[in-house]
Amino acid sequence: MEKVEIDDVRNEPNPLGVHGVRRPISDALGTDDVSMAFYELAPGEQFSGGLHAHHDQEEVFYVLAGTATFDVGTERESVTVEEGQLIRFPPGQFQSGRNETDDxxxxxxxxxxxxxxxxxxxxxxxxxxxxxxxxxxGVREPTDDGRMPVYCNECGNELV
Structure with missing residues (x-):
């Protein structure tokens, strides 16, 4: 058994600088079969760096406080998820979430x-x-200096 306080889990923001607080709970607990991260998004911040899909995992977001807005699918359907609500994305479904509010x-x-x-x-x-x-x-594993190399699947051009 492992037990942690969220505030004691190290803060490890996305290398793209899209948010200030991301705490990898699964690392702190040493989980093997599930990934968990705690986010605190200021107004205008995002969960990730844009519209993306995890082809190897399903993902669930549980909003503990505030209201998050998600773009779903390549058509970018806008879905609002309020405090106490959850949203699920199956493997391969494109999604992106952010805070569009003042809270x-x-x-x-x-x-x-x-x-x-x-x-x-x-x-x-x-x-x-x-x-x-x-x-x-595509995305390569983050480098030791925190860069997250992104490359075009069409032409191979790498973005920094």
């Missing part, structure tokens, strides 16, 4: 199976300056 959002993100996703199974839809349009991008 902080506190939420848990839960992914399974596995305490970590395979970086090769993460896909983002973002503009490629080389291709001149929105294309599918």
């Amino acid at each position: 902080p959002v506190r939420a848990l993100a839960i992914g399974a199976p596995g305490a970590r996703h395979n970086w090769a199974d993460l896909e983002s839809l973002i503009p490629c300056p080389e291709c001149g349009e929105v294309t599918s991008h």
